[in-house]
Amino acid sequence: LSLYSSPACETKYVENPRTELEEGVSHLRHVMEPYTAWCQIQLSAKTISRYIRALCSDFFSEGYEFLQNPPAGFYPRLGVIGFAGIIGLFLARGSKIKKLVYPTGLMALGASMYYPQQAVAIAQVAGTHLYDWSLQGYIAVESLWKDN
Numbered sequence: 267l268s269l270y271s272s273p274a275c276e277t278k279y280v281e282n283p284r285t286e287l288e289e290g291v292s293h294l295r296h297v298m299e300p301y302t303a304w305c306q307i308q309l310s311a312k313t314i315s316r317y318i319r320a321l322c323s324d325f326f327s328e329g330y331e332f333l334q335n336p337p338a339g340f341y342p343r344l345g346v347i348g349f350a351g352i353i354g355l356f357l358a359r360g361s362k363i364k365k366l367v368y369p370t371g372l373m374a375l376g377a378s379m380y381y382p383q384q385a386v387a388i389a390q391v392a393g394t395h396l397y398d399w400s401l402q403g404y405i406a407v408e409s410l411w412k413d414n
Contacts (some may be wrong), residue, residue: 343380350376 284292354369378385 347373347376347380 350372351369354372355365358364358366358368374385
């Protein structure tokens with residue numbers, strides 16, 4: 267056996283067969299192609315950019331006006347809430363979940379100190395949604411358990 271020669275590799279590329287889902291999506295795309303082409307022609311980039319520019323203009327002008335005439339004590343509050351987020355980033359060493367939860371939690375805690383009525387309203391809505399989701403999960407697990 268020579269040290270510098272390698273045996274000839276006879277590889278053959280075999281494409282995987284398409285699944286039923288891939289076939290269905292492909293068929294749907296071919297059926298919808300004339301409609302999507304019509305939409306692309308009707309909504310040119312110029313029209314879309316004009317719409318986005320008008321939408322962003324209103325949003326940023328309101329924000330600019332708010333920052334020009336902020337309520338009393340807005341900037342110190344914003345500083346405390348932002349600093350709480352930075353402390354959360356500093357404390358969240360390790361996992362990526364900590365890096366998401368700690369800054370968000372500390373900023374929410376800081377914001378709830380300055381805006382308690384809004385925090386209570388948000389907590390009530392979030393609690394209602396969390397209860398609904400947990401109930402849906404319980405029902406789904408219960409139905410799976412009964413089926414088996």
